[in-house]
Amino acid sequence: MRIPLACLLLLSATVLSQDANPGYIKFINQHINGQMRADRCDHVIRTRQITKTDSNECKETNTFIRATTNLVKPVCGLAGEPYGQLTKSLRPFDIVVCTLKSQGRYPNCQYRGQARTRKIAFRCENGLPVHYDRDIVYFEN
Template identity: 65%
Template structure:
């Protein structure tokens, strides 16, 4: 079990890890991973429209909440560097877990997420390129 203080951050941080961190994720594994982890819409058994997996180690992702990210507005933090990600997009709309079917795409993108006291707790999206 991870040591995190304060304790109220831990459940949200653990959910972020479970749903979005997978160093070995492949585009052909969306169905198996999402259904296996029972990832669904919040407070529902319905399939999520999309789920993004970040192919990086946890410390690298967590560093975005500190020195590796910048404020992006609305309480979000944007990574200073792009990450390798797999975006899984739902194919069978209206489905329920564990019968969700996804199409996976590999991308390299900057990422936005919410941080709480130095820990990522909510993935908000990815960005193709930054405006200067």
């Protein structure tokens, strides 16, 4: 089966433009880390330069999802369900919640990390996660 070059180029451009979405790229930087550990909050937040929006103040809380983008992205589709204006995962994810210990300025932020298993809720745009909103306690049946 032969795929015309124009179709192949169009498909490639579509995939690349999705992944070039600035909100999605920021979401990945701030919230995706498959190897995250609770004792690595300070280092990862400093390395990724995560701060309050448009400032050099330490972010109060930042949550890392211990998964790949290939597992998180489908929550904006069949692996998620409406949750008010957000989308909620159908299944729980392992996460690390980093909470600021004391007020400070980047890069001198110190966090306390806590590992949890929760469903997650975020805002999706064009089928991609762009804003992490919260984790949701779930109870198995």
